[in-house]
Amino acid sequence: MKAIIVDDERLALRRMEKLLKEQNANTPIHLMGSFQDPHAALEAAKQEKLDVAFLDIQMIDMDGFELAEHLLNIQPQLHIVFVTAFQEYAVKAFEMNALDYLLKPVHQGRLAVTLQRVAESAGKTSVSYSSQKHMTLCCLQSLHYLDQQGNEQYLPWKTLKGQELFAYLVHYRDKTVSKQVLIDLLWPDYDSVRSRTQLHTAIYQIRKMIKSIGFDLEIKYKDEGYRLVWGDVKLDVEEWEALVRDAPKVTEETLEQHLSIMAKYTGDFLEEHPYLWAEYEQERLRLLWLNHVKQIAEYYVSVEQYTEAILIYQKIREKFPVMEEGYFYLMKIYAMLNHQGEVSKQFKLISTKLREEFDVAPSKELTEWYEQWKKGDQT
Structure with a gap:
């Protein structure tokens, strides 16, 4: 490289x-x-x-x-x-x-x-998908998998720590993670003997689960650490990100492709699991989602399909409730459509959110735009 x-x-x-x-x-x-x-x-x-x-x-x-x-x-x-x-x-x-x-x-x-x-x-010049049916491990929204028929299935966990350990190894797949890192992450308050016992038990449970489901995955121990060797299993996060990165510009011909990609983002990375270590990856993927759906919304605005654009900006507002962007774009569209009440409503919503969360007012740019719009509306 x-x-x-x-x-x-x-x-x-x-x-x-x-x-x-x-x-x-x-x-x-x-x-x-x-x-x-x-x-x-x-x-x-x-x-x-x-x-x-x-x-x-x-x-x-x-x-x-x-x-x-x-x-x-x-x-x-x-x-x-x-x-x-x-x-x-x-x-x-x-x-x-x-x-x-x-x-x-x-x-x-x-x-x-x-x-x-x-x-x-x-190592990939393009993303290729085999016609053969494979299992898919899913990390969007929650940790689960799709069987060979595409049916959603949940993993059989005896302990929450075993589930978190597996999720962590999936995130760092094909990388060796030291035993001490895993112990510090999952059993920081246990003595050394008990924490190592807990780790060995969780690894055993994961290996047993992998075998029972038939995942082409393997946990290997080397250099005082564990490595999840990835085999012929799809990963929803990886596939979705590849689709986003390889997607062409949004046009009339490619719109359906982009809408399909948007639909595949079924939730944030491990959203239902409160793992502090996953927050960075969660935010990184959320930003990729934001950038992608903004392109779709901007296309809708350019072809005057305002209803569709509004629906997407509402999604942005819901996913990023203290980010001005979704509210601001909605205000501009509603202003174009002469929906004065909705413009004021969006400004009040973001003002309230920012005051409650951070005790601050909206940005100067948004406030000045809103004040200028009010003057124009009154005249």
Whole structure:
């Protein structure tokens, strides 16, 4: 896997180089260059085919988003991973179809997940689906599976800890997770003997469950850790994300395809299970969903299918109740349709939400738009 790093801070470059070198045992990486100058990175991209670029967002000469656009013009297949100290850049990162984003300071465990994602994507030029029926493990909404006939089935768990351990190993599939990490996560208050006993018991239960259902999965023990070896089993999260990333622009001809993708997102990642460790992945997928459905809504607005657009923005509002975006777009559509009462209603709803949750008022942009609209409406 050929990679470059771009960051205008020398120490940040050195740290990222060190992290990538330490990952080489699991994911072989050939670092083609580390650049403080974005222009030098562009020249390197013209000379050598790359798999992934790790880009800092805040740089003086050229920010990471602009650099990503130039790099993708040179190598459209290149995977972009943004590295930033500011989480608010996440939405824009996914709008650019970035493969992932990392928050500084970057940690080895988080980087391992990103590199796994890069390796999987780099090995696929397109998503192909066999006509043969396979079982599908599902993590959207809740942890369950679809049998070979496509019927929804639930996994037989004796303990909640066993279920969470399996979900964790699924999330870090094909990566070795140390026993100590698992113990600290699931049995932090137990003494060493009891916690190891609990871990061994849960692993046994998972192996028994895998065998009884017939999953092509295997748990292997190596180097004081466990690894879930993935076989011929589909994963709903992985398939949905691939469909989103490979989807063409929303047009009249591709609309049905996009609506089908939207329908496959049946709920947030492990939404029904309160796992703190799953929150980042849950939010990452929610942002991908948001970016995708916004494209559909914008298409509906462009062809004046306002009812359909309203339904999607209402979904956005429900999934992100304290994000202004859904309310703001609804206000603009209702204003176009001359539904004055609905415009005011949306403004009051977001104002109340923000006051109750954060004790703040709506943004200056939204407030000024609303005040200007009221003046125009009154005249």
